Amino acid sequence: MISDVNKALVPYASGVAVAVLWLAFAIPMIKKRLTTGKLPPKTSVLLDLPLPIAGPILNLLVYFADIRKNDHKKRLGEVMRIPYVTSTAIVIVSPEGVKTGLTCRHDGKKVLSSHHVETIRAMWGPKALSNLAGSEHTRVKKLLHPAINAKTLAIYVSHLKEASKTWIEHVVDPNLGQPVKVYEPVRRFMMDTTLRLMLGLGKDAPKVANQVAQLLVQVWDSTFAPPFNIPGTNFHRGKRARAALLPIIRVLKKLKAKQESIKDPLDLAKCESMSYTLAFLKECLRVYSPVLNFPRTITTTFEASGYVLPKGYTYLYYPPAVQRHSVEDPDKIIPEKYDDPTCPLNRPYGFTPFAGGEYQCLGERFAEMEICILLRHLVRDFTWTHAAADPRIWYGDGAPLFMRFTDGLPLVFAKA
Ligand code: HEM
Numbered sequence: 001m002i003s004d005v006n007k008a009l010v011p012y013a014s015g016v017a018v019a020v021l022w023l024a025f026a027i028p029m030i031k032k033r034l035t036t037g038k039l040p041p042k043t044s045v046l047l048d049l050p051l052p053i054a055g056p057i058l059n060l061l062v063y064f065a066d067i068r069k070n071d072h073k074k075r076l077g078e079v080m081r082i083p084y085v086t087s088t089a090i091v092i093v094s095p096e097g098v099k100t101g102l103t104c105r106h107d108g109k110k111v112l113s114s115h116h117v118e119t120i121r122a123m124w125g126p127k128a129l130s131n132l133a134g135s136e137h138t139r140v141k142k143l144l145h146p147a148i149n150a151k152t153l154a155i156y157v158s159h160l161k162e163a164s165k166t167w168i169e170h171v172v173d174p175n176l177g178q179p180v181k182v183y184e185p186v187r188r189f190m191m192d193t194t195l196r197l198m199l200g201l202g203k204d205a206p207k208v209a210n211q212v213a214q215l216l217v218q219v220w221d222s223t224f225a226p227p228f229n230i231p232g233t234n235f236h237r238g239k240r241a242r243a244a245l246l247p248i249i250r251v252l253k254k255l256k257a258k259q260e261s262i263k264d265p266l267d268l269a270k271c272e273s274m275s276y277t278l279a280f281l282k283e284c285l286r287v288y289s290p291v292l293n294f295p296r297t298i299t300t301t302f303e304a305s306g307y308v309l310p311k312g313y314t315y316l317y318y319p320p321a322v323q324r325h326s327v328e329d330p331d332k333i334i335p336e337k338y339d340d341p342t343c344p345l346n347r348p349y350g351f352t353p354f355a356g357g358e359y360q361c362l363g364e365r366f367a368e369m370e371i372c373i374l375l376r377h378l379v380r381d382f383t384w385t386h387a388a389a390d391p392r393i394w395y396g397d398g399a400p401l402f403m404r405f406t407d408g409l410p411l412v413f414a415k416a
Contacts, residue, residue: 026050037308040090042081079305082316089295089314092304093321095349101294101317102349102357106304112296112315114358130359141362147197148362153369154268156197160373161266163193168377172413179387181408186374188213193370194363251333255280256379256416266373277372279335285353286345287331289320294355319352326350382413 030050049055078094092100104112114133124131129140146152171185195209258276296315301308309315324330326344327337337343345351354361361367378384387410 022052025052037303038306039310040079040081040305040307041077042088044083077305079307081313084295084314084316087314089316090298090309091293091316091318093318093325094305095322095326095347096304098317098319098322098352098356099349100304101296101315102352102355102359104296104358106302109300109302111298111300111302111309113299114296129362137358144362148366150268152197153365156366157266157268157271157369157373159196160193160370163189163196163370164374164377167374168381172378172382176413176415179410179412181410183409186409189374190367190370194366197363197366251280251283251335252379252384254335255375259376259380262376266376268369271369271372274372274376276335277375278368279338280333281368281371281375282338282345282351282353283333283335286320286323286327286351287333289323289353291353292320293318319355322349323351323353378413381416383416384411384413386410387412 049058051058078097079090079092081088082091083089092098100106100112104110104114114137129137129144132140167185167189171180171182191213192206192209195212196205199205199209199212255277258274262270262274293316296317298309298311298313298315301311303309323345338346340346349356354364354367
């Protein structure tokens, strides 16, 4: 039986328990702050509060509010702390930041985990190449090289040509003169052709590739993660794409002339001589990067740009933000700029849509080749315009690390 005196003590005891819990949570955080030196500026005063339960919830609210904003770099400079779901991430929007992210090193010292944070690990699976590290990563990557070397790529030129023709027969030809949504069919084209590369050109490969592609699309679309905002760029939810799509259509004329100057039959050497098409592709990757940011974990506290970046924080590097900020008129598609050796995009880590260093995309040349071959057929044989009055690109929902067109990208094709 609880005596009256003990009953009267209950509220005080509860208060003390809450205070002890709070101290247990807050003291390490406060201690870390006091001992780590100057942290990068934060995008919100509410961010990173030393409060159990309420802190992460507020963080989440700030995170969603923050997605709408778009001026962090202007306000805060190149290094900042941003809300990252219920925690905090440090963002560096500079070529040096990208270099650290890609090499996992700062001043020669390893400071980042070489693989992704847990959410990404779960998405790809722990045995995926990009989730392996050190000697195991090197070993598996070496094993994959023969699947993507020049000899193999040469074999795939004619396959990609046939695949492009089949795609046009199914998607474009039956819909001439009327809007056809190309986003999904292009996505399937890329997946099917990539899977054929992995599965080989045997007679059962198309069927298996088709089934795997279907499964991948489902997994991909149902993978949930919250949408991201790129500090300091104009990427945000539901961006209107018209401004960028119109100049693309103007560039297509030159693209057509360049492609017409390359005669059939196509081979690997001719594909690699498509410098204007490749520069056009680079511009598309620069303005609308399919991959937005890469998360790593800080494993050793280090200093960059005058700030302390403490161990345990997420480190986000944004190649697209660097690529956009280094040029004037970032929304304009100007393929010629890659001919200028002084262009910041041509400097180390200035343009890294396919990553770099140890984790350099293995499929870069193949991806370029499949896009160049499909584009060759589309620009040579057709003219196209965008059908929607207000085309939209979406970086949220479903596969938020990657861009998608919410309106399905409707284009109207006509025979050239
Ligand atoms: C436009 C198309 C593509 C883009 C923009 C792209 C971009 C990237 C990027 C940024 C990474 C580095 C990810 C990281 O740091 O963890 C990467 C890795 C990778 N990509 Fe691609 N990629 C494309 C197409 C492809 C294709 C078609 C293939 C296969 C044929 C492919 C295979 C890979 C592989 C295997 C890795 C892992 C490399 C490693 O961890 O060492 N990619 N890609």
